[in-house]
Amino acid sequence: MYSNEVENSDLRKARASIAEELDAVSWYEKRIESVKDAKLKKILAHNRDEEKEHAAMLIEWMRKTDKKQDEAFKKHD
Numbered sequence: 241m242y243s244n245e246v247e248n249s250d251l252r253k254a255r256a257s258i259a260e261e262l263d264a265v266s267w268y269e270k271r272i273e274s275v276k277d278a279k280l281k282k283i284l285a286h287n288r289d290e291e292k293e294h295a296a297m298l299i300e301w302m303r304k305t306d307k308k309q310d311e312a313f314k315k316h317d
């Protein structure tokens with residue numbers, strides 16, 4: 241499935257999406273620290289964890305699509 245077309249389009253979009261999902265995790269973390277209401281804190285923590293799942297889904301797709309990247313994960317596992 242790896243081709244120049246994927247490299248120039250879908251793979252780049254996946255990388256950008258991974259960065260955005262991880263940024264979202266950090267934003268939620270920051271917001272959780274500043275919120276006083278315990279229920280809102282719990283909702284935000286749930287949402288943060290969903291962003292982690294989104295990042296994981298994209299990373300798994302990237303590993304299956306970018307063999308070199310997959311090798312790097314295996315090397316540093």
Ligand SMILES: [Fe+2]
Pocket residue numbers: 261264290291294
């Ligand atoms: Fe997300």
